[in-house]
Amino acid sequence: MRLDKFLSDATAYSRKELKTMIRRGQVTVNGSVVRGPEQQVGEDAAVTVNGTEVRYRKFVYLMMNKPAGFISATEDGNAPVVTELLPEEYKHFNVFPAGRLDKDTQGLLILTNDGAFGHQVTSPRRQVWKRYFATLDRPAESADCAAFEQPMDLGDFIAAPGRLYICRNAAEVYVEIAEGKFHQVKRMCEKIGKKVVTLKRCAIGGVVLDESLGSGECRELTPAELELIVQGTLPELAVTAKV
Ligand code: URA
Secondary structure, three states: OEHHHHHHHHOOOOHHHHHHHHHOOOEEEOOEEOOOOOOEOOOOOOEEEOOEEEOOOOOOEEEEEEOOOOEOOOOOOOOOEHHHHOOHHHHOOOOEEOOOOOOOOEEEEEEEOOHHHHHHHHOHHHOOOEEEEEEEOOOOOHHHHHHHOOOEEOOOOEEOOOEEEEOOOOOEEEEEEOOOOOOHHHHHHHHOOOOEEEEEEEEEOOEEOOOOOOOOOEEEOOHHHHHHHHHOOOOOOOHHHOO
16 A cells, blocks of 8 residues: 555544655655655555654554443534544544444443444344343342343334343343344333333443443453454353342
8 A cells, every 4th residue: 555545544644744744754664764655565564653663554443431421423513422532542543433322321332443343243133242231210020031031012123032130139230132222221121111220331242341441431452352242242241240
């Protein structure tokens, strides 16, 4: 690929700024100053800008601990959006949320600029399971678990069977579903006569929210975690959390 394309994918500089910097001799490729933006380089070329090494990459994959109060979008006329929380180094990648959480929902949100990966995470056909922790306005009962394990008629669509685990405090539950229709967890809980008071996503496929991330913080997902996400199977829920 062209040197200026390599650098615009991998850095926050604009193509125009990069062309100027290259012409001024601020960029080296494999140890030599290169002054032509059109110079062809491979993805593994050793490139520096002002002496700092630049690693090529096109896609980034981030896990965010989404706070309540932010919309899962890249822009919104009124409310704050999750991409405003990104550290500066990720802003130029134009990531988007792979699957939405409601404004008042917290927890694990994946952000990427890889559309194919985003589709794998969200498509119901891929069966990537998601786990949520919810507090309810009243205790759940064992009959509610049975209701979750059947297809559930929500009016405009039939939710595929999910799972409900009731905690020792029966107004706290874990909900597991492989779909992600608008307000699905809240609507499924409503269907069993309970209102969701707070909602947090804890896991997507085999990856659980990194609890070392403060609210609004994010970190990159490892290649192993990306694999665990697309495999789609949730890790075993801690036995102590179940009834
Ligand atoms: N289900 C909901 O109801 N809300 C969310 O944010 C996610 C799943």
